[in-house]
Each structure stands twice: as structure tokens, then as C-alpha cells.
Amino acid sequence: MQRIYYVVCENGMIRDSMSNGDRKHKKWRPRDILSVPQLEDSHKDYELIYETDEQLSEDGDVTLSYDLQNSSYEDTFTEEDEDKAKALKTISSRIENTLVTQSSFDATKKYRIDYQKELNPEQCIAVSVLDKPLLVIAGAGSGKTRVIIYKVAYLIENGFDPSSIVLLSFTRKASSEMIERTHTLLQNDAVKRVRGGTFHSFANRTLRKYGAMVGIPSNFTIIDVKDAEDIIDLQRQNLEIKADMRDGYKFPSKSTIQKMVSRSRNTEQSLKRIVDEQYNSDVFLKDIEAIYASFQTYKEKKNVLDYDDLLEKLRDGLKNNEQFRAAIQRSIQYVLVDEYQDTNNAQREIIELMVGNRSCVTVVGDDSQSIYAFRGANYENILRFSESFPQGVCVKIEENYRSGKEVLDFTNEIIKNARIGLKKKLRPQNATGVLPVIKRFDDANREAEYIASTIQMLRQEEENRYSDFAVLTRTSWVSGFVQTALMRHSIPFIVVGGIKFSERRHIRDVLAFLRVIQNPVDDVSWHRILNIVPGVGRVRASEIISSIVTQNGSINFQEFAHTSFYTVLTQYEQLYQSVVGKDMPPKKIVEHVIPVYRTLLAGVEDDYETRMQDVVMLADIAGSYPSLSDFLSSFVLDPPSDRYRESATPLINPEQRKDSVVVSTIHSAKGLEWRTVFLPVVLDGVLPLEKSFGSLEALEEERRLFYVASSRVKKNLFITMPRHLPSWGRTYTEPSRFLSEIDKNTYSI
Structure with a gap:
């Protein structure tokens, strides 16, 4: 029998753990498991965690000597939780009763695209339905983007004005790519008039055009x-x-x-x-x-709006102003929404109010991939579609083009046990694959070592690139062991979530210059650019800004001529006068800012030359926009991300970035795919998080996270865990409860 112990320090935190042994017989290193003489249970420094008869292999792999399905987890949910689950199950059953199983293509009509040849039967049905509000449940890897692209093309081929088609997504990149792919399909420049974008960018454009009807000046x-x-x-x-x-x-x-x-x-x-x-x-x-x-x-x-204001102002205007609502409805013939499961209540209401009692809407999503509750996403929106649109119908797309049969059998098992949600079972187009692997290790170091060495092995055996691999974790802190092992093996990797281009100090400084050029009474931006002037503190900055406000936005700093910082203020004044009212393209404006800012930055940052390279890049980005207003609105609403993301990871340079292992949280991995995926530290309390215990909704979202992570896989899925993981006064020892529900024939150990 092997016993596992841990040391408790005076502050109650776990310091370290050890197995049968007494540290006075051997030097004890952090996280080492030692085989030394028997330790008495009553030893005053240690507390017994658990006993097990599991055996270790030479590399620290622990034999799973018990059946995962025999693990018992007791959950007690509130009566309110149980009642809500029953209500949602009833509502979901109504959606099941509205399934459309036949395509409604007009066989007598000539189309440029052969839809029935280029789409599978389920996709065909989803594209062809135009006479009813439509919910498309598109499982992971089933080609939902293809459905949207072909539906936009189908609408245009059926006479819909492209400028009256609204395509809403959660990133500008996604909507732009869909419009571009539609353009490639139809070879028609009119496609570019489709009103694609994020909810926030759509709200921005709409409020600038119609906002006067609801008391919102267009120059906000x-x-x-x-x-x-x-x-x-x-x-x-x-x-x-x-x-x-x-x-x-x-x-x-x-x-x-x-x-x-x-x-x-x-x-x-x-x-x-x-x-x-x-x-x-x-x-x-x-x-x-x-x-x-x-x-x-x-x-x-x-007269400033934040992100939340954009949605609320649009929603409230649609809800409370009939003239505003009618004008917007007249401008829209059809609405398509991507990732509908990620919408919040305001976004759902905006869709409902824009559509009204018409049938001109298709929403596409997957309730099993709703994982952003912390951002306000409401998974109920997709389940309650029949309440939003009582005449609505549903199409399920369940043919998967990403994963092999074995991986799909495993992921289907995960979601089959969901208490909340629509039932679905993905079918593989690829009938062959590899069984997912579940392995347990003696500690987190050995687990990480296994992941790194397996990446090296598969890279050679299957001739993969490093970019074919991903390590996905429930929370970022548990990836530390893996990152260390990857560095030890000289494996290049990137950690998703470095400092974004738009959040770098020098970029924000230059944007502040541009904002005061656009709006001279923007005191937040003035505070930022005055803060870098030597000799100007908070009080002085407030005095300068008050002077600008008193002059109704006129820039004249003569009253500060006696101060030590007047020379810099003069440069600011000259900069403002040189660009305002000149109808100058945004790139030229940035180029005017650069020499003024370069001198100031050199006084506060020793790497100012490197930072200025980013500013030059900003000028190049600005060159693709017709006006300063367009540039600032676009940059704020959907700033450049991956191309200009700064890695927070060592062992990486721009040339290596294209061939690097991705280390990411599950939340950041949604929508992506890799040939091989590792899910480390799949312990109960980590996935699912301990704070979700006792809450049915929270626990079901954790299940969906596990499903999303597992469904990123093309071929190889590895689920690993250490035998015990100390964390903040607790020790997690049991495999995830989600594993206990899965048919043991769908994985190997």
C-alpha cells in the first residue's frame, strides 16, 4: 500500500508532498516522490491525503488500477436549478418538433452555384429555407461557416439587395472572410455591399446614421x-x-x-x-x-459611448422608438447571425427587434459550445429560439469534417450526458482514426515531460509541424509545468494572450493624440498625452484641460508661456493646427504625430526605437482607412490582434511563430483545430472547476468546455492528469467526473 502525504505550513498552504518515507533519510526536493522508509500516520509534520495500490512505471506513469466509471461524484442541486432544467428540456423538445428534413430549392431555377452538388443534404436544407425564421444547430467541425457563405450567395441569387443583408459575427475578421469567400463564389462585386461586421460595429454604423431619431449626435x-x-x-x-x-x-x-x-x-x-x-x-x-x-x-x-453603450442605445432605440425601428427594418431584407450561442440578452433583443414579425432571419450556432457566460453570453438564447420566433424551424447539421470516428465517439459521449441542451450526435466523414488516450502520472512534472516527449515523437513519426500541436488548459495557471517542459526540450511555443498591439503603451499614446485631433474636449485622451510631458502632473493637466474647455475646444496655450513645459505645449498646438481642417488621410496625420511623440518617448523609455517601429506600423494600418473617424472607430471596435500580438513567451521569434506549439486556455481555442491536442490536469476541481460544484448551470458549462476542447482534434487526443495537484490549501486527486460518465470502449489507457 502506498500513502501520499503533504506538508502544511503555518499559513495553511500546502508546501509539498511525498509518499512513504521520512525526509530526514534523504534530501527532499519539491514535488519529488520518494521511496524511503515507512512514515508513521501520526507524524506531526504530515497529513495523510489518500491511500492507493496504484503502481508506477519507470517513467512515472500511474496504472489506472480502478475503472473510471466506478468513481462516484455526488451533486446536489437547488430546486430552482432542477425546475429550470426541466423547463429548458420542455422548450428544447419544441425545437426538435420543428426540424426541417427536406430541401426547398427550386429545381426549375438556374443558379450560378450548384448548391445541391457543393453542399451536403443538411447544409442544403439550411441554405434553402427562406420562408421561416431558421435556427441552424451546427455541431463542431460540421461546416457552419460554409452554410453562412452559401446562404449569403443564395440570397443574392434570389434577388436580395446585398446592402440589405446584415451578417453579424463576433469578430470582424470572421465576417470579412465570409464575405470575401462569398465574393469568390459568385464573382460579383455587389457581394462587397453586404453589411457584415460585429454587433458593436453594426451598432456604431446604425447609430451614426439614424441616431438623431433617438437623440444621439452622430459625432459621438x-x-x-x-x-x-x-x-x-x-x-x-x-x-x-x-x-x-x-x-x-x-x-x-x-x-x-x-x-x-x-x-x-x-x-x-x-x-x-x-x-x-x-x-x-x-x-x-x-x-x-x-x-x-x-x-x-x-x-x-x-458625447462618448463605450462598448456596452453601443448595444444598449441601439436596443433601447429599437424598443422604444417606432420611427427608429421602422427605418432600420426598412433598410434590412435579411439577417444572418453567426455563433448565436454566444449572444447576450441585448444582442438577442436587437435581432428580434430588427426582424420584427417577418421571417427574414437565420441564426447559426451550437448550444454545446456556449462557454462564455462570464462575458454575459446566455446559452438560453439558442434554446429559446422558438419563443423569440414562434413560427421558426430548425435544421441540424451533424456531419463532421474534422475528427475521426474514434474522437467523435468520445466527444459524443461527453455531450450525451448533458442535463441541459439539444440532443445531437455527430457523424464522421472520416471513418478511421485513433482512440483518445487517457493517462495518469505520479506528478505534474512527469505529466508535462510526457507531453513534451510525445510532441517530439509524433513530430518525427507523423512528419508533423510544431503548429500541428496544441496544449489546452481550463485555466492558464496549470500550463506552467508544460511550458517549462517545452523549453527544456527546445520546443518553440506561443502562449495565447500576450500583450495585444492595441494595448501597448505607445500605441495607446498615439491613439490619444488622434482622438484629441478628432475631439479636442476629450479630456481622458488629453490626460494621457499630457502625462508624458515632463513637469506636468495631474493638477497641471487638469488646468490645461480646463483652459481648452473654456475656449470651447480651441487650442491656445499662451497662458502657460511662463511654465517649463510650454515648449512641448507649443509643439502640441502646432501639431493640432497643422492637421485640423486639412481633410488629411489618417496615415498622414499619424506621420505628423510621429516626430512630436518620438522625442517625448525617448525621454521615458530606453527601448523607444523598438517601440517606434510599432508606431510606424500603426501608420501603415491607418493607410487603409479613408478618414480618421473610420480608422479610430474600426481600431477601437475590432483592433488588430494576432498579427500584431506580442508573445509573452520565451524561445520564440517571428520566423518561428508559424511553426510553434500553441499553449492556450480552452476559451481562447474555440473555433480552432489541430492535428494533436493535449488536455493536461483533467482533475476534478480543475475541470470542472471546484466553484462550479453545486450549480447545475455552472457545471454544465464546464462540461461544454470539456466538449469544446476535445472537439478541436483532427486525429490524436491525449487527456492527462497528475495523481495529485496541490493548490491554494487544497489537493486535487480525482480524475474529472466527466470521465466517469464516458463509455470505456471509447478511449485507451
Whole structure:
């Protein structure tokens, strides 16, 4: 019998663990499992975790000596949870009763595209339905993007004006690619008039065109998350609220307050509830509510909108102003929505109000891939489609083009046990594959070593590139062991989530210059560009900004001629006068900013030359936009990401980036695919997270995360775990409860 122990320090944290043995007989290194003389259960320094008769192989692989299906996990859910699950099951059954099984193509009509030849039968049905509101349930890897592309083409071939077709997605890149692929299909430049974009960019365009009907001036400024944080901090300072300690809690940062406010709005929960979840205390509630109220007032006075305002203003206008709603409905003949399972309530309402009682809508999604509740996404939107559109019908697309049969058998098992959701069973187009592998290791180091060595082995045996591999984790902190092992094996890798191009300090500085050129009373941007001027502090900056406001936005700094920083203010004034009113393209404006900013940056950053390369890149990006307003709106709403993402990872350079292992959270991997995927640390308490225990909705979202991760795989799926993982005073030892539900014939050990 082998016993596993851990050491508890005075602060209650787990320091380390060891098996049968006494550390005084051998030097004890962190996370080593030692085979030394018997340790008595009563030893004062150690506490027994568990006993097992599992045996170790030479490489630390633990034989799973018990059947995973014999593991027992008891969940007790509230009556409210159970009632909601029953209600959603009833609603879901209504959708099952509206399934369309026959295509409605007009065989007598001549089309440029042979839809029935180029699409499978399920995709064909989804494309052909035009006379009913349509919900398309598209399983992972089933070609949902293809359905949308061909549906846009089909609409145009049936006489729909491209400029009256709205295509909403969650990234501008996704909608742009779909429109471009449709253009390639039809070879018709009219396709480019399709109104594609994100919900936020669509709201921006709509409010600028029709906003006057609901009292919104068309020249509003859009602020991004960082700007919102700065405004929130200004309001805290203006309200003289101290960022101090209270009841053992530090006053929340501007970033935390912004996230809580945004989450409250996106999930339609009270700010009190969000604050309680964050701190389990209302010690900061009154101050946060005061800051939020001041934040809202500031935006109204300054004619600025944040991301959440864009959606709320559009939704409220559609809901409360008949003239506004009618104008928008007249401009739209058809609405297509991608990733419908990721919509929040405001986005759902916008779709419902734009469509009205017409049948001109197709939404595409998969309730089994709804994993963004923390952002406000409501998985119920897709399940309640029949309530939003009572005359609606449904098409299921279940033929999978990504994974082999063995992987699909495994992923079908994961979702088969879901308590909430539509039933689906994906079918493989590729009938052959490899059984997923589940392995358990003595510790996290050996687990990581196995992952790194397996990558090396498969890369040679199957002639793969490093970019064919991904390591996906429930939370980023558990990937540390794997990253270390990859470095040890000299395997290049990238960690998704480095510093984004748009969030780099110098890029935000230049954008602030551009914003004050567009809106001279934008005091947040003025604070930013004055903050880098030597000799200008918060008080002086406020005086300068007050002077600008007093002059109604006129830039004249003569009253500061006696100050040490007047020379720089003069440069700012000259810059402003040289570009304002000149109808200058945005690239030229950035080029005017560069020499002024270069001197200032050189005084505060020793790597300013490297940073200025990014600024030059920004100028090149600006060159593709016709106006400064278009550039700033587009950059804020959907900034460049992957191309300009700064890696937070060593052992990588731009040339290697295209052939690197991806280390990512599951949330960041949705929509992507790899030949081989590793899911490490699949322990109960990690996946699913411990905080989800006892909540049916939270636990079901964890199940969907496991499903999304497993369905990224083309060929090889490896699920691994250490025998025990100490974390913050707890030790996780049991394999994930989701594994206990899966047919043992669908994986190998």
C-alpha cells in the first residue's frame, strides 16, 4: 500500500508532498516522490491525503488500477436549478418538433452555384429555407461557416439587395472572410455591399446614421475598455474616494471596477450582486455605485459611448422608438447571425427587434459550445429560439469534417450526458482514426515531460509541424509545468494572450493624440498625452484641460508661456493646427504625430526605437482607412490582434511563430483545430472547476468546455492528469467526473 502525504505550513498552504518515507533519510526536493522508509500516520509534520495500490512505471506513469466509471461524484442541486432544467428540456423538445428534413430549392431555377452538388443534404436544407425564421444547430467541425457563405450567395441569387443583408459575427475578421469567400463564389462585386461586421460595429454604423431619431449626435466618440478604466479612475478621484484597505480588502482597481460594471450590464444582474460575488462583502458597494453613476453622467456630457453603450442605445432605440425601428427594418431584407450561442440578452433583443414579425432571419450556432457566460453570453438564447420566433424551424447539421470516428465517439459521449441542451450526435466523414488516450502520472512534472516527449515523437513519426500541436488548459495557471517542459526540450511555443498591439503603451499614446485631433474636449485622451510631458502632473493637466474647455475646444496655450513645459505645449498646438481642417488621410496625420511623440518617448523609455517601429506600423494600418473617424472607430471596435500580438513567451521569434506549439486556455481555442491536442490536469476541481460544484448551470458549462476542447482534434487526443495537484490549501486527486460518465470502449489507457 502506498500513502501520499503533504506538508502544511503555518499559513495553511500546502508546501509539498511525498509518499512513504521520512525526509530526514534523504534530501527532499519539491514535488519529488520518494521511496524511503515507512512514515508513521501520526507524524506531526504530515497529513495523510489518500491511500492507493496504484503502481508506477519507470517513467512515472500511474496504472489506472480502478475503472473510471466506478468513481462516484455526488451533486446536489437547488430546486430552482432542477425546475429550470426541466423547463429548458420542455422548450428544447419544441425545437426538435420543428426540424426541417427536406430541401426547398427550386429545381426549375438556374443558379450560378450548384448548391445541391457543393453542399451536403443538411447544409442544403439550411441554405434553402427562406420562408421561416431558421435556427441552424451546427455541431463542431460540421461546416457552419460554409452554410453562412452559401446562404449569403443564395440570397443574392434570389434577388436580395446585398446592402440589405446584415451578417453579424463576433469578430470582424470572421465576417470579412465570409464575405470575401462569398465574393469568390459568385464573382460579383455587389457581394462587397453586404453589411457584415460585429454587433458593436453594426451598432456604431446604425447609430451614426439614424441616431438623431433617438437623440444621439452622430459625432459621438467610442471609448474602449482602457479608456473606460481611465474615466472611472478620474471619477473616483473627483469624488475623493480613497483607494484604501477596508475590512481586509484593497479597494478595487479601475480595471476591476470596469469589469464589474460591464459584467453587471451584460448579464443584467445588479451591481450589488456582482460586487458581492467579487468580495463576499458590500464594503465598497456605495462607492462603486457612486463611481458608476458619475461615469455614466460623464459619458453623456462628453458625447462618448463605450462598448456596452453601443448595444444598449441601439436596443433601447429599437424598443422604444417606432420611427427608429421602422427605418432600420426598412433598410434590412435579411439577417444572418453567426455563433448565436454566444449572444447576450441585448444582442438577442436587437435581432428580434430588427426582424420584427417577418421571417427574414437565420441564426447559426451550437448550444454545446456556449462557454462564455462570464462575458454575459446566455446559452438560453439558442434554446429559446422558438419563443423569440414562434413560427421558426430548425435544421441540424451533424456531419463532421474534422475528427475521426474514434474522437467523435468520445466527444459524443461527453455531450450525451448533458442535463441541459439539444440532443445531437455527430457523424464522421472520416471513418478511421485513433482512440483518445487517457493517462495518469505520479506528478505534474512527469505529466508535462510526457507531453513534451510525445510532441517530439509524433513530430518525427507523423512528419508533423510544431503548429500541428496544441496544449489546452481550463485555466492558464496549470500550463506552467508544460511550458517549462517545452523549453527544456527546445520546443518553440506561443502562449495565447500576450500583450495585444492595441494595448501597448505607445500605441495607446498615439491613439490619444488622434482622438484629441478628432475631439479636442476629450479630456481622458488629453490626460494621457499630457502625462508624458515632463513637469506636468495631474493638477497641471487638469488646468490645461480646463483652459481648452473654456475656449470651447480651441487650442491656445499662451497662458502657460511662463511654465517649463510650454515648449512641448507649443509643439502640441502646432501639431493640432497643422492637421485640423486639412481633410488629411489618417496615415498622414499619424506621420505628423510621429516626430512630436518620438522625442517625448525617448525621454521615458530606453527601448523607444523598438517601440517606434510599432508606431510606424500603426501608420501603415491607418493607410487603409479613408478618414480618421473610420480608422479610430474600426481600431477601437475590432483592433488588430494576432498579427500584431506580442508573445509573452520565451524561445520564440517571428520566423518561428508559424511553426510553434500553441499553449492556450480552452476559451481562447474555440473555433480552432489541430492535428494533436493535449488536455493536461483533467482533475476534478480543475475541470470542472471546484466553484462550479453545486450549480447545475455552472457545471454544465464546464462540461461544454470539456466538449469544446476535445472537439478541436483532427486525429490524436491525449487527456492527462497528475495523481495529485496541490493548490491554494487544497489537493486535487480525482480524475474529472466527466470521465466517469464516458463509455470505456471509447478511449485507451
